[in-house]
Amino acid sequence: MTEQQRCSWANSSPAMQAYHDQEWGRPTQDDQELFERLCMETYQAGLSWSTVLNKRAAFHRDFHDYQIQAVAAMTPAEIAAAMDDPAIIRNRRKLAATVTNAQAWLKVAAAEGSFAHYFWAFIGVPQQHDGQTVPTQTPLSARLAKDLKQRGFKFIGPVAAYAFMQSVGAVNDHELNCAWR
Known part of the structure; x- marks a missing residue:
């Protein structure tokens, strides 16, 4: 059996391969999964x-485990304990933005039915670029970041919003030769 071609960035480690092959670029309607991914993008900055x-x-x-209600209720003592975790x-x-964003997330979900509903209505049809040039941000990611900030989200800008998207x-943005494109 031959191995499928994947994006070149995904070949650096087994963890990157698994992330690429099982998660990255897969549309999801699950609020908890969306929340974790947004958090991960804010950590990556x-x-x-x-x-x-x-x-x-x-x-x-x-x-x-990114249970949104539990994260939204985290105390300063829990954040202090996390600050002591070298892992x-x-x-x-x-x-702190993780907690603030969970609180803002819950407000969006209450107003829109779910964060997924808000997000996918905001995005519309998923975009596809030419596969040769991958932007770091787009006008849509800038509008998303601005809207999220207005809704109380922290540590999210156009670049993080685009990576989240x-x-x-x-x-x-899978590469042209990638089997997942």
Whole structure:
């Protein structure tokens, strides 16, 4: 059996391959999955994706498996405990943003029926680029980031919003030779 061709970035480690093959670019309607992916993109700001991926299990442990209600209710003492965990990215602003974003997420979900409903209505039809040039942001990701900020989200800009869009299948940036394109 021959191995399927995947995006070149995904070949750096088994964890990256699994993320690419099983998650990245797959549209999802699941609020908890969307929340985790948004959190991961905020953690990644200024770091490599492999760093975030390698710390994913620890983030799950420290952030209640991304159960949105539980994260929204986290106390300053829980954030302080997370700051002492060397297995995660210990950036106080990013960790605090996780809690703030969970609280904002719940407000969006209450107003729109679910965050997924809000997000996919905002995005419309998933985009596909030419496969040769991959932008770091687009006018749509800038509008999404601005709207999320107006709704109380923190640590989200056009670049993180675009990476989130890629992650959850709102844009298809798989390389031209990738079997998942």
